[in-house]
Amino acid sequence: DAMVIQNPRYQVTxxxxxxxxxxxxxxxxxxxxxxxxxxxxxxxxxFHYYDKDFNNEADTPDNFQSRRPNTSFCFLDIRSPGLGxxxxxxxxxxxxxxxxxxxxxxxxxxxxxT
Amino acid sequence: AQTVTQSQPEMSVxxxxxxxxxxxxxxxxxxxxxxxxxxxxxxxxxxxxRQEAYKQQNATENRFSVNFQKAAKSFSLKxxxxxxxxTAMYFCAFMKFxxxxxxxxxxxxxxxxxxxx
Numbered sequence: 001d002a003m004v005i006q007n008p009r010y011q012v013t014x015x016x017x018x019x020x021x022x023x024x025x026x027x028x029x030x031x032x033x034x035x036x037x038x039x040x041x042x043x044x045x046x047f048h049y050y051d052k053d054f055n056n057e058a059d060t061p062d063n064f065q066s067r068r069p070n071t072s073f074c075f076l077d078i079r080s081p082g083l084g085x086x087x088x089x090x091x092x093x094x095x096x097x098x099x100x101x102x103x104x105x106x107x108x109x110x111x112x113x114t
Numbered sequence: 115a116q117t118v119t120q121s122q123p124e125m126s127v128x129x130x131x132x133x134x135x136x137x138x139x140x141x142x143x144x145x146x147x148x149x150x151x152x153x154x155x156x157x158x159x160x161x162x163x164r165q166e167a168y169k170q171q172n173a174t175e176n177r178f179s180v181n182f183q184k185a186a187k188s189f190s191l192k193x194x195x196x197x198x199x200x201t202a203m204y205f206c207a208f209m210k211f212x213x214x215x216x217x218x219x220x221x222x223x224x225x226x227x228x229x230x231x
Contacts, residue, residue, distance in 0.1 A: 004158065040123070042205070042221035043159075055215045090159065097217040099147035099209040105159040 003027050004106035006091050012112045013081050021076040021109045023091030029104070031097055032074040034066060035090040037108070043090055049074065050097065078111075086113045116141045116208050120222035127196045128230050134181075135191045135225050137206030145211035148182065148189045149219070154202040162204070165189065167211075193227075201229045 005024045013019040023032065031050050035043040046060045049068045063085070065077045078085055091106040117140045127133035139148070146167045153159040165173045165182050172180050177197075181190045193200055206222040 040223065042118070042223045043219075045218055048215070048218075050215060053215075092159075096213070097215060098213045099164075099211065099217060102161050102164075103219065105151075107156070107158045 004091055004093055004104050006089075006106035006109050008109060009107060010110050010112070012114060013078075014114055015083065016080045019078050019081055019111065021078075021089050021111070023074045023076075023106055024072050025091075025093045025104075026072070027093055027095075027104060028071060029093035029095050030071075031094045031101075032068060033090075033092040033094075033103065034074070034076050035092065037088040037090055039087075046076070081111070081113045083113050086111055116143070116146075116210065116220045118206050118208050118220050118222035120206050120225050122225050123223075124226045124228070126228045126230060127193075129196055129198060131196055132192060132194045133196055133227065135193070135204050135206075135227065137189045137191070137222055139187050139189060139206070139208050141187070141208065141210070143210045147209045147211065148180075149207040149209070150178070150180070150189075150191045151205040151207060151221075152200075152202045153205065153224070154199075159205070163191065196229045198229050198231060200227060202227060 033048040034046045037043040047056045068074045088108045090108045092103045094103045095101045119138045148165045150162040152162045163175045177194045179192045203224045205224045207219045
């Protein structure tokens with residue numbers, strides 16, 4: 001009964017080779033988030049969707065893009081990964097934006113760039 | 115902008131003992147929410163406890179309770195009767211009161227808690 005699923009759990013890519021991380025949810029939540037979590041640092045919000053409405057954080061690099069083809073799935077595309085993009089990428093969902101609605105996190109995808 | 119500070123990178127506690135994790139924050143908002151999230155090794159982050167700033171009563175969830183000091187902008191988590199399963203990274207987080215797309219979690223850097231048998 002997994003609720004937020006991320007695939008793959010571990011991803012190795014080469015410097016400059018595009019990579020896509022995926023997230024799916026069984027909660028039918030409106031909001032989906034992508035966070036980047038580097039070692040010993042706080043999770044950093046990259047972007048979020050309310051349904052199909054996309055919101056990009058101001059400091060998210062242009063190298064990062066996202067797609068949400070339907071309610072259940074959301075993808076994170078890194079067009080040209082650099083060594084500095086190695087991190088854990090967390091997907092989360094919530095019913096709505098307000099703080100009264102809990103965010104449910106997936107287990108994360110650990111990205112290694114060689 | 116909001117900031118959340120967790121100054122202790124690591125703590126260790128003996129099983130069955132009590133431990134307190136510290137968190138301070140800075141904001142100009144008057145209404146907001148504070149959270150503690152738990153991230154066990156190789157598992158997903160889960161919400162431990164939530165506090166609404168306008169509520170004076172400290173939140174409690176079973177063995178977990180908070181000490182919320184609004185004036186001091188302090189929000190500590192107390193874990194009573196520590197269990198081995200409490201071993202995890204704990205994140206303090208802030209969200210301002212909003213219903214729109216600018217409702218976002220601001221996380222601290224986290225603290226690694228180890229419970230010793």
